[in-house]
Amino acid sequence: MNLRSRFVWRVIRVANGEFRLRIHYHKAGRLRWLSHLEVLHALERAVRRAGLAYAVTQGFSPHMKVAFGPALPVGTAGDNEYYDVWLTRYTEASEVLSSLRDSTPHDLAPLGAKYVGDSEPSLGAAITIAVYRVTVAGEESTSSQVRMALESLVGLGSLTVQRKGKDKVFDLARSLPKEACVSEKDGRSEVEIVVRMGPEGSLRPEVLVSQALSHASLDATVSHTTRTDTFIETTEGNWARPV
Amino acid sequence: MTPADLWPRIEPLLNRVERPSRYVDREWGACHSGDAEYRAVLVYPDTYEIGQANQAIAILYAILNTLPDVAAERAYLPWADMSALMREAAIPLFSLESCAPLGGFDLVGITLPYELSYSNVLETLDLADIPLRAVDRGEGDPLVIGGGPCAFNPEPVAAFFDAILIGEGEEALVEIVAAHRSAKARGASRGETLRQLSQVAGVYVPSLYVERRADGIFAGVEAIGGAPTVVVKRVVADFDALEPPTCGVVPFMDVVHDRFGIEVLRGCTRGCRFCQAGMVYRPVRERTPDSIMRAAVAGLACTGYDEISLTSLSTTDHSQLEEVLRRLSRRLAGSGVSVSLPSLRVDSFGVEMARLVAGGGKKSGLTFAPEAGTQRMRDVVNKNVSEDDLLGAVQRAFEAGWRRVKLYFMIGLPTETDSDVVGIGELVTRVLAVAKAATPPNARGSVRIAVSVSTFIPKAHTPFQWEPQIPLAEVRRRQTLLRESMPRKGVELHWHDSDVSFLEGVMARGGREIADVIETAWRAGARFDAWTECFSLQTWLDALANNGVDPSAVANRERLVDEPLPWDHLSAGLDRGFLVAERERALVATVTPDCSFEGCTGCEVCDELAVEIRLAGDSRG
Numbered sequence: 040m041n042l043r044s045r046f047v048w049r050v051i052r053v054a055n056g057e058f059r060l061r062i063h064y065h066k067a068g069r070l071r072w073l074s075h076l077e078v079l080h081a082l083e084r085a086v087r088r089a090g091l092a093y094a095v096t097q098g099f100s101p102h103m104k105v106a107f108g109p110a111l112p113v114g115t116a117g118d119n120e121y122y123d124v125w126l127t128r129y130t131e132a133s134e135v136l137s138s139l140r141d142s143t144p145h146d147l148a149p150l151g152a153k154y155v156g157d158s159e160p161s162l163g164a165a166i167t168i169a170v171y172r173v174t175v176a177g178e179e180s181t182s183s184q185v186r187m188a189l190e191s192l193v194g195l196g197s198l199t200v201q202r203k204g205k206d207k208v209f210d211l212a213r214s215l216p217k218e219a220c221v222s223e224k225d226g227r228s229e230v231e232i233v234v235r236m237g238p239e240g241s242l243r244p245e246v247l248v249s250q251a252l253s254h255a256s257l258d259a260t261v262s263h264t265t266r267t268d269t270f271i272e273t274t275e276g277n278w279a280r281p282v
Numbered sequence: 283m284t285p286a287d288l289w290p291r292i293e294p295l296l297n298r299v300e301r302p303s304r305y306v307d308r309e310w311g312a313c314h315s316g317d318a319e320y321r322a323v324l325v326y327p328d329t330y331e332i333g334q335a336n337q338a339i340a341i342l343y344a345i346l347n348t349l350p351d352v353a354a355e356r357a358y359l360p361w362a363d364m365s366a367l368m369r370e371a372a373i374p375l376f377s378l379e380s381c382a383p384l385g386g387f388d389l390v391g392i393t394l395p396y397e398l399s400y401s402n403v404l405e406t407l408d409l410a411d412i413p414l415r416a417v418d419r420g421e422g423d424p425l426v427i428g429g430g431p432c433a434f435n436p437e438p439v440a441a442f443f444d445a446i447l448i449g450e451g452e453e454a455l456v457e458i459v460a461a462h463r464s465a466k467a468r469g470a471s472r473g474e475t476l477r478q479l480s481q482v483a484g485v486y487v488p489s490l491y492v493e494r495r496a497d498g499i500f501a502g503v504e505a506i507g508g509a510p511t512v513v514v515k516r517v518v519a520d521f522d523a524l525e526p527p528t529c530g531v532v533p534f535m536d537v538v539h540d541r542f543g544i545e546v547l548r549g550c551t552r553g554c555r556f557c558q559a560g561m562v563y564r565p566v567r568e569r570t571p572d573s574i575m576r577a578a579v580a581g582l583a584c585t586g587y588d589e590i591s592l593t594s595l596s597t598t599d600h601s602q603l604e605e606v607l608r609r610l611s612r613r614l615a616g617s618g619v620s621v622s623l624p625s626l627r628v629d630s631f632g633v634e635m636a637r638l639v640a641g642g643g644k645k646s647g648l649t650f651a652p653e654a655g656t657q658r659m660r661d662v663v664n665k666n667v668s669e670d671d672l673l674g675a676v677q678r679a680f681e682a683g684w685r686r687v688k689l690y691f692m693i694g695l696p697t698e699t700d701s702d703v704v705g706i707g708e709l710v711t712r713v714l715a716v717a718k719a720a721t722p723p724n725a726r727g728s729v730r731i732a733v734s735v736s737t738f739i740p741k742a743h744t745p746f747q748w749e750p751q752i753p754l755a756e757v758r759r760r761q762t763l764l765r766e767s768m769p770r771k772g773v774e775l776h777w778h779d780s781d782v783s784f785l786e787g788v789m790a791r792g793g794r795e796i797a798d799v800i801e802t803a804w805r806a807g808a809r810f811d812a813w814t815e816c817f818s819l820q821t822w823l824d825a826l827a828n829n830g831v832d833p834s835a836v837a838n839r840e841r842l843v844d845e846p847l848p849w850d851h852l853s854a855g856l857d858r859g860f861l862v863a864e865r866e867r868a869l870v871a872t873v874t875p876d877c878s879f880e881g882c883t884g885c886e887v888c889d890e891l892a893v894e895i896r897l898a899g900d901s902r903g
Contacts, residue, residue, distance in 0.1 A: 068308070069289075069293075069306040069307065069308050070306065070308060070534075072296055072302040072303055072305075073303050073306075073534050074303065076536070077303055077535060077536070080534070080536075081310075081532075081534050083586070083588070084310070084532055084585070084586030084587065084588075085310075086586070087582070087586035087587075087588065087619075088310070088585070088586035090583065093618075095616065095617070096618075099643065100643060100644045101618045102588070102618050103588070103618055113302060113303075114296065114297050114302070142586070144308055144309070144310055145308075146308060262294075
């Protein structure tokens with residue numbers, strides 16, 4: 040540890056005891072098939088392998104102090120995902136990033152690391168805006184076909200989704216803060232959808248697109264879903280990245 | 283040759299199946315050796331989450347991948363939803379690392395972890411497009427090799443394997459691969475290759491042994507073509523010198539035994555007469571505390587696990603366990619990493635060790651195996667545990683803050699009478715009373731004794747290999763008797779399914795005639811028999827009947843001591859005279875001491891295999 044970091048360690052350690060490091064990572068390739076819990080365990084293990092001085096919760100069954108952003112479903116990739124890990128020793132963020140890179144499976148690789156204040160709200164609560172790219176393939180998957188299908192479904196104003204045997208109704212005006220954008224790439228359509236997430240549950244974009252396709256009786260299916268970005272919505276209504 | 287990568291065809295199926303992480307590979311520690319000259323795939327014939335933590339596969343995977351020009355990969359049996367989609371799309375069973383069809387490998391190694399996996403062995407071969415029977419395989423097919431616990435009587439599945447390794451694989455598998463490579467280099471035929479393999483110590487090539495029958499009655503198995511008359515198991519003499527794998531595969535999925543396991547000792551010489559593992563994995567060889575610590579530190583750093591397990595047949599019997607646990611808890615203090623012991627010795631020492639492990643933290647349940655309810659019965663099976671040992675352990679555990687213990691018992695042991703069965707209930711009643719008395723009055727309501735009762739299944743190479751298994755109707759009668767003698771409040775009673783035990787009994791001591799039964803049952807849909815929801819006794823009874831096999835003649839018949847047994851051409855190094863003598867001592871309830879601590883008991887394993895007992899920090903042996 041160099042002199043400067045030792046100095047910072049003393050100052051901040053006295054202030055709050057732990058250092059909250061925000062890691063920016065992706066969920067890509069084959070590992071999009073992992074569940075949220077599997078990603079969480081894999082990244083905790085990566086932190087241990089990296090030899091980081093992580094904080095441990097007090098109590099009956101002590102475990103690593105770590106907190107994750109909103110869950111990604113099985114099969115959905117994420118280009119810009121985040122987790123916070125609390126360290127008991129200050130180490131340059133770039134140094135942590137480099138040891139984490141060496142200890143994390145490539146498809147969950149860390150992309151950046153930055154210390155954040157302990158008073159910042161949790162990632163899970165703060166991130167309320169997510170941008171998705173949904174890829175549609177099939178005989179009837181041109182951008183105009185998909186665009187019309189989506190417009191027609193969104194025009195209904197609400198979407199009813201069955202979840203665990205119960206009907207859940209989404210108000211599409213509230214759930215979709217921006218109009219979906221459809222483009223064509225390699226003979227497939229790519230739909231960019233912005234979703235507002237909330238504690239009462241979030242609309243799954245691939246479900247929206249699938250329902251639009253079947254509503255319009257198109258011979259096409261969703262082949263890939265990626266959450267390309269996540270944002271914190273400020274009180275002024277601006278969208279900011281978590282780091 | 284670059285193997286075909288099936289991933290582009292597999293991925294589109296994943297959103298239609300449960301738990302796709304079973305099939306994606308890319309775990310930390312997985313070896314991607316590319317297109318090596320010799321390719322082996324190690325298969326666990328059950329789902330990923332059941333097989334992933336298997337230590338034998340982890341050890342052999344690590345060893346093979348360090349050999350030059352050799353690549354070892356893994357494969358598991360897909361769950362029924364996935365295999366249905368694969369068959370529909372004509373996708374063969376694939377390895378995880380290169381996503382290549384199993385049929386293209388040089389060697390397919392299938393472990394035989396339990397008898398109920400036999401239908402899955404056929405499912406594995408069929409899904410892989412490999413002919414089920416060794417006799418039907420051609421020059422282009424891989425060599426299918428078996429091994430593992432069930433290899434000590436592999437006769438029911440012998441027809442499905444080209445070769446079966448008896449005993450420990452660390453050294454033997456390297457020799458098998460070398461023999462196969464040299465045969466390939468010479469352009470040897472499949473037949474020549476198998477003859478060559480039969481000369482590797484510990485390797486059993488079933489096609490080089492023929493069954494003899496006299497008047498339709500089994501009369502033994504005879505070696506042909508220069509194969510050894512008796513195949514003797516392999517054993518690693520210097521176990522402590524073996525580096526345990528410390529950078530194994532770390533799964534994404536929540537699997538059974540999801541922790542870093544280090545094998546602290548191999549073998550067990552307590553001499554429980556029902557226990558096949560205790561007989562066939564002799565002698566006891568311990569790792570030293572230094573080796574264990576080295577592996578623990580390296581393994582945790584490399585895998586990132588938050589739990590380490592000290593594994594073996596009987597970890598609390600390690601002669602230096604206390605030192606190991608003290609050093610581990612010092613090393614792991616404040617890291618949130620916990621230690622687990624898989625089983626405990628039935629006495630207060632066991633509880634002290636559990637206390638060392640738990641520290642001030644969570645006290646998950648403790649498990650003890652008194653096995654029988656009366657002292658006479660425990661003497662018959664040579665479980666050298668007294669009631670005082672058990673009650674002392676329970677008292678210590680509840681005083682130390684535990685509120686739940688689990689007890690393992692067996693019914694149907696040789697010489698068992700109704701009073702022995704009722705004795706289990708009476709013993710549990712006393713255990714419960716001791717547990718309550720040792721618990722503060724305000725916490726007594728939460729005291730729980732979990733009682734798990736299985737049916738005794740006689741196993742090959744044990745002193746009870748000649749004993750009858752009690753028939754199904756009798757199992758049910760004794761279960762009822764036991765239920766009535768068991769206290770209701772504070773006790774959770776669990777049974778091992780008697781139908782399952784019956785089939786296990788048929789598999790455990792059956793001969794080659796069972797192969798047709800397994801194939802018939804598999805064709806009728808039997809698979810994943812170890813999964814309660816998938817098991818159907820009727821499917822198996824029909825298969826037995828269709829092949830004219832009387833299962834009770836296999837499971838419920840007492841053998842004559844001098845009658846030929848289906849596994850007589852396979853040796854675990856045990857002297858037959860020792861097994862006979864142990865059986866005679868059992869029948870008069872005479873105990874035999876543990877030879878690791880109290881002198882040789884004459885099993886002959888050390889002489890026969892030129893090995894010796896090795897206790898850590900002890901020069902005797």
